[in-house]
Every structure is written in C-alpha cells, then in structure tokens.
Amino acid sequence: MSLALSTLIYEWRRYMAAVIALAVAGLLVLSLVGMFMGIGKNFTATIDRSPADLMVLPPDSQGFGSSQPRRNIPTLYQHPEVVEVMPYTQRWAMWANFPSPGQSAKRDGVQVIIVDPIEGAVTLPTDFPEDVILALQEPYSVVVDATSLAKLGVKVGDKAQMNGRTVNVRATISNYPSLFNSMVFMSRQTAKLLRLYDEGPRVGSLLVKLRDPSRAAIVAQDLNNMSNKQFRAWTREDLARENQAEMFKESFIVIMLGFMLIVGVFIGVVITWQTLQGAILANIKEFASLRALGVSMGNLNLIIMELSFWVGVAGLMMTGILLVGVTALANAVGLTMFYPLWSIITIAIMLLTIAVISGLLSLGVLKKSQPADLLR
Template structure:
C-alpha cells in the first residue's frame, strides 16, 4: 500500500469533506441528466418496449420529441410489406382529449387534457409492449376500457374500476401499469377499437408512425437501409435503438434543458474545487510535520508533490464511488415515485472525468502548502 493510500485510509475523517463535495458535485449533474432522460423514456416507453424492430417516421422528423407532425400517408403501410424480411406492420396512433373523473360525494372533480395512446391487445402484437401482463392485455379488450400508469391515478382522480369521461364518452379504468409516467400530461392507453370509437383516428388517408417487426431482429440495420433506399423520400426508417438515442439527444438539445445542465456543471465544478482544495490544504497542513520529517530523511520536494497528487487521485476515486452510490439511491427513490431515470454512458463518462479533474486540480492548488515543510521546523 502506497503512503498516499495509507494516509487516506488511516486519516479518512480529514478527507471526508472532500469526498462528500465530489459526490454531491457529481450527483448534482447526474440527477438532472437522469431526470430529463427519464422523462423521455417515460414518454416513449410504449415504443421502446414494443416488439417493433424498426420505426417508420416522416422523412424530416428527427425524433419523437418536439419534431412536429408525425402522421404518414396510409399508402406507405402496404409498401413496407414488400420487403421479404417484414412480418408485421402496424400504425402507432396517438391523440388527446379532455378527461374528467366522476367524483364521489364531497370529492373534487378533476378535469384536464390527457394524451391518448393506442395498442393492439392481440397476443404478440407489434404495438403491444412486452411488459404488459396478460391481465392488462385482456382488460384492454373491453370496449371503452383504459389503462393508466400507477403514478397518474391520483393526478386523474380515479382508482382502478372507476369511471371517467374522455371526449365526453364514458370510459372505465380497468388496469394500471408501471414505468410509463409522463411529466407534461397524464397518458391513458386504449385499444385500437376503443381509440376508433372515441373518434381519435386520423383521416382515412393518414396514419400515425409505423411499427415494423422483422423475421430476424439481427437484420434490423440492413432492412432499415433497404427501406430507406426504396422510400423515394416519402418516409424514413429507424431502428428502435437508433430512435431511442435520437429521442434522448433531442431533449438534451432543448435550450432550457441545456441551460439547466450547463449551470449544474459550472456550479458543481466551483463547489467541488472550492471544498476539495481547502480540505486537501487543511489535511496537508495538519500533517506538515510528517512531511518535514520525510524531507529530513532525504525525500525530495518532487516526491512529496507526487504523494499529494496521488492522494488527490485516491480522493477522486472514492468520490466517484460515493457519487455512484448516491445516484443509485436517488434513482431508486425516483422509481418508487413513478419516474424512471436514465444515465447515458457519455454523460457518466463526462461526470467521471470532471470529478477526477476537480480532484487533481485541487491537489495542484494544495501543493503550495508543502513549502512550509521545512526540516528546521522540527527543532522548534
């Protein structure tokens, strides 16, 4: 065990403030990134968890997030079947409407606009999310039945089994699902038949984005390129993984979100450097006689500087571990509240590099204290 690591292990209390500062600096950034990514994952969960290998979108649509109209000409759907690898194509339609609960005596009536998404409750359907239980799928077979995320029940003012009105028609909440929250507005899920009976279908010549299932999912990228080559500019095919990545990127490019995250990075850097550098400086001052003894034994100033830098490196690693633990606990808390969080690898790497840079920079700032480690001071 090196001298720097041994110092950190046996005098950990002196370096605890630096570790905590690094941990909260990293948490400040990752929590926001995880929250915004979780919002996207919640809004696009139906696509991400569907059996679709390829999504067909309008040619100029770059993601499912704030990209404008998503409808396609109905003639495109049969064209997709011309590819021999395709086994199922279905439109993924969505709409919205006014929702009102039926309050019990003395309770408050809730009226709000909700998003309405449709799935096909047929076993193995391409639009049916893979995590829908058979109970949920069967519940959707009933006309005018709806399914909502568990986190939206209070927001909508209903419980399972209760009635509500949607677009002035009576619907029944027959089941709940988990992991499909929507921060902007509550989302309800219905079957294609119920969607049609609610009058939400597009005009006869238009459909929503198309979900495509293949014989061999491993050929998704090849089929995507084939479909795009045959599209004539009428549509654009995406693999599901490619679209998911584009959705995350689209949200991070939103100006207000960029400002939030940029400010968090700046604030985290200032807090991390300020507290970590002062903690290292104080710890070195507390051990200044030990450093002076090393110089009296012939250890060069350069070697002492390397010890301090190594010490800051180990503090950075412990801070990273603490960041990971706190982020994990926060993600569990968010999941319990109905909001899944996501942590893109590039952001995790960025935060790790930032925290190590903060720790090493703090170590460099604390090197000036070593000038006080004069061997002559041991005689005083």
Template sequence: MSLALSTLIFEWRRYLAAVIALAVAGLLVLAMSGMFMGMAKSFTNTIDRSPAHIMVLPPQSESLFANSGGQPRRIIPMLYQHPEVAEVMPMNGSWANFSNFPKDGQTAKSDGVQVIVIDPFEGSVTLPSDFSEPVMQALQEPYAVVLDRSVLGKLGVGLGDKAKMNGQTVNIRATVDGYPSMFNSMVFTSRQTARLLGIVYEGPRVGPLLVKVKDPTRAKQVVAELNAIGGGQFKAWTREDLSVANQGTMMKEGGISIMIGFAVVVGIFIGIVITWQTLQGAILANIKEFASLRALGVSMGRLRLIIMELSLWVGIAGLGLTAVLVAGVAALANAYAVPMDFPMSIVIPVVFMLLIIAILSGLFSLGILKKSQPADLLR
C-alpha cells in the same frame, strides 16, 4: 499499499469533506440530467418498449421530437416489399378530455390526456412488451382503459372506477408502471374502444410506423435496405438509434442545456473550492510528516507525486459515494413514479469531470509543501 492510499484510509476523517464535496457535485449534475432525460423517456416509453425493431418516420426527421409531422399511409405497402418485414402498424395517438365521477367529498377533475391506441393480442407490434397478460385481457373489453399508477391521483380516479372520455363512459380496468407523464397523462386503450369513442384517426396520413422484422439481428441491415427502397420518401431507424437521437434532441433544447450547464458550473465550483481547501487543510495537518520524509531524503518531486496520488484517490472515493447517492435518489424517484434516466453519454463525462476536479484540487494544494522544512522538526 501506497503511502497516499494508506494516508487516506487511516486519516479518512480529514478528507471526508473533500469526498462529500465531489459526491455532491456529481449528484447535482447527474440528478438534474437524469430528471430531464427521464422526462424524455416518459414520452418515448411506448416506442422504447415496443416489440417493433424498426421505426419509420418522415424523411426529414431527426428524432421522434424533431419530425415534420405525419406521412402518407401508402408507404405501408412499400415496407412490405422487403422480405424480412413481418408486420407494420401505425402508432396511433390522439387527445381526449378525461373527467372523473367524483365520489362523496372528492373533487371533480377534468384534464386533457394523451390516448395511446394499441392492439391487445399476443405478438402485436403495438403492444408494449412489459404489458402483462391481465392488462392485455383487460384492454380487450369494450370501453376499457389502462392508466399508469402514478396518474390516478392526478385524474381523481382509482382502479375499477368509471370516468368519462370526450363525454363517453369508460372503465379503468388495470394499471401499469413505468409510463409516468410530467405533462399530459397517458391513457391506453384498444383500437376497437378508440373507434367506439371516436378518437382514432384512420385517414390517408399516419404517424410513426412500427415495423417488426423476422430476424431482429438483421435490423440495421434491413433499415438500410428499406431506406434504399423508399428513395427518400421516409426514414427508417432501428429502435436503439431512434432512442439515442431522442436523447440528443432533448439535450439540444435550449432551456434544458442551459439548466444542465448551470448545474455543471455550480458543481465544478463547489467541487474545486471545497476539495482544494480540504486537501490543503489535511496536508497542513500532516506537514511534519512530510517534513520528516524530506529529512529522510525524499525529494520534493516525489512528495508532489504523493499529493497528486492522494487527490486521485479522493476523486475515486468521491465517485463511489456519488454512485451510492445517485442510486438512492433514483430509488426514491422510482418510489414516487418520477422518471429518471442516466445514459452513459452523460455518466461518463461526469466521471471524468469529478476526477479532473480532484486532480486540479491536488495541483492547487502543492504549494503547501513549501512549509515542510526539515528544520522545523527541531522546534
């Protein structure tokens, strides 16, 4: 075991503030980024959890959020020209006014909701893969709807209650988890019920198309071939590529980028200042030990390497504590149905940021070694 690691282990109390400072810096950046990315995922969960392997959007689309609107329904037969395509269905969605039937002492609530139309039968490309058999069977009932558990209080309803959508009575037959909404609540209903409610549009234009292929391992190749067949009339994506593009679009949004950038600046400032001061204090407390090493012939360069290694170990300890804190925040958020997501494109830069902060703090602390004079041992 190296001298730097031994020092950190046996005198961990002196370095605890530096480890906590790094962990707080990492938590600040990851928690804010995770919240915004989770918000983005809440909008795209119906696609990310779809059995579809390919999504088809208008030709100029950069993501699900940055697309030019609907596309002609006539492109559906074009997709079936590819022999690997097994099923194509439009992702139908609409808006409706949702209101509860207030019980005794309950407040009447009315809110706009986003209606997601699905086909509730086994193997359907529009049926989210995490919908259980009871949920699927519940949706087969006329006028049945399904809500995410997190929006029941917001809409003022409970499982088994009746409510109104666009003035017609519906029944809340089941609830699901994992589809929270920061803005408009999602309501799932079958295509048949949507027709009864008059909220499904089946005109000449459609939204995103969900495509299931016979061999999922060939999805990327099929995407390229479908784009060639389309000749610029549409743009096909694998589900995974579209998910990455959605995350990129969210990060490009001005407000989100500014807020995350602010969190990064604050986190770096907190991390460097506190870690630097803590390392300086700890080194100064052990200055006689460093003076003894110099008296034994250890060069100043070697002592500097010990300090840099010590700062690196502090950084690694800070990463470990960051992981624990982020896991705790994520668990707490999950308990309250708050969506959070931590893509590796954000996690990896934060890891390097914390290590760089620790190394810079070590560099700034090297000057304290000038006080490690062997002659001071005689005082």
C-alpha cells in the same frame, strides 16, 4: 498499500469534506441529466417496449409527432422480410372523473395510446401482462399507470369520462409514469367507439415487425433505398440515440446543464482545494520528517497528487451511492431517471480532474515542511 492511500484511510475525517464536495458536484449534474433523459424516456416508453423491429418516420423527422401518407404502408410490405406494419397512434382527450362523496373532481388532458390487445401485436408493449391484455379487449375499457390514479381521481373499477363519453378503468400498469399528461391506453376498437381513431389518408409513425429481427439494420437500409425520400426507417437503437441527441440540442437544457456543470466544478475545486490544504497543514510535521529522511520534494509532490486522486475516487464512489438514493426517491414519486453511459463517464472524468487540479493547487503548502521545524 501506498502512503497516500493509507493516509486517506486512517485520517478519513480530515478529507471527508472534500469527498462530500466532489460527490455533491457529481450528483448535481448527473441528477439533472437523469431527470431530462428520464422525461424523454417517458415520452417514448411505448416505442422502447414495442415488439417492433423498425420504426418508420417522415424523412426529416426524428420524433413521433409528425405524420406521413398512409400509402407508405403498402410500400413497406414490398420488402419480403416485412411481416407486419401498423401505425403508432396517439391522440389527446379531456379526462374527467365521477367524484364520490368527499372526493374532489378531476379534469385534465391525457395522452391516449391506441394498441391492439392481441399477444404479439406490433403495437402492444411487450411488458403488458395477460390480465391487462384481456381487460383492454373489453369495449370502453382503459388502462393507466398506477402512479396516475391519484392524478386522475380514480381507482381500478371506477368509471370516468373521456371527451364526454364514459369509460371503465379496468387495470393498471407500471413503468409508464408521466410528469405532465397521463398516458391512457385503450384498444383500437374502443378508440373508434370514442371517436378517437380514424383511418384517414395520413398516419403517424409506423411500427414494422420483421421475419428475422437480427437483420433489422440491413432491412432498414433496404427500405431507405427504396423509399424515394418518402420516409425513413430506423432501428430502435439508432432512433433512441437520435432522440437523446435531439434533446440536448434544446437551448434551455444545454444552458441549465452548462450552468450546473460550472457551479459543480467551482464548488468541487474550491472546497476540495481548501480541504486538502488544511489536511496537509495538519500533517506538516510528518512531511517535514520525510524530508529529513531524504525524501525529495518531487516525491512529496507525487504523494500529494496520489492522495488527491484517491480523494477523487472516494468522491466518485459516494456519488454512486447518493445517486442510487436519489433515483429510488424519484421512482417513488413516479419520476423516471435515466443515465446514459456517456454522462457517467463524463462525470467520472470531471470529478477526477477536479481532485487532481485541487491537488496541484495544494502543492505550495509543502514548502512549509522544513526539517528544521522539527527541532522547535
């Protein structure tokens, strides 16, 4: 074990402030990234968990809100490997509960997600259990995420109104929380009864199931070649990456993350630098002893730099522990957190860089480690 690492282990209390500062700096930025990406994941949860192999959107769109001509559906069937094409249909409706005595009335806008409650249907999320599928097959039945029950003022078995028509809350699902408008799932037949679905000339995104899912990238290229610029086919992975990139093109998100990054770096550098300086000064006689034994100033500088590196590693480990706690707390209140690999790598490099810079700024303290001071 090196001298720097053993010093950090045996005198960890001296360096704890630096470790905590680095952990807070990393947590500050990562939690914001996780929150924004989690919100984006909530919006695309039904797509991410769809059995579809390809998603077909208008040629100039990377989102699911834009419409396209319905005639694109038969065009897609011209490819021999396409076995099913269905539109992804989302509507908006006004929700109102029937309050029981002592209960407050709830009225809110909701997202209506229309699915086909048949096992293996391309519009049916893969994580819907059998009891939920059976419940959706009943006329006028709806399903909501368990975290939305209180917001909507209902429980399983209650009736509610959507656009003035009565529906039955027949079951709940998990992992579809929403900070804004709650998601309400219903069958295509129920949507027709509620006048929330029509078969007009335009549709939203198209979900495509292939004969061989492993050829999704090849089929997507084939479809794009035959599209005549009327649509664009995406694999799920490519569309997810594009959606993530689109989120960070929003100026508000970029400004917030940039500001928090600057604040985090400033806090990390200042506190880590001051803590390292204080710890080195507290051990200045030990460093003077090393110089008296013939250790060069260059080697002492290397010890300080290695020590700062290990402080960065410890800060990185604490960031991971704190992030697990923050994620668990967010999930408990229905907030999805998602951390792309690039964000974790970026923060890891940032924390190690802060630690190394703080070590460099602390090297001047070693000039006070004069061997002659040992004789005083």
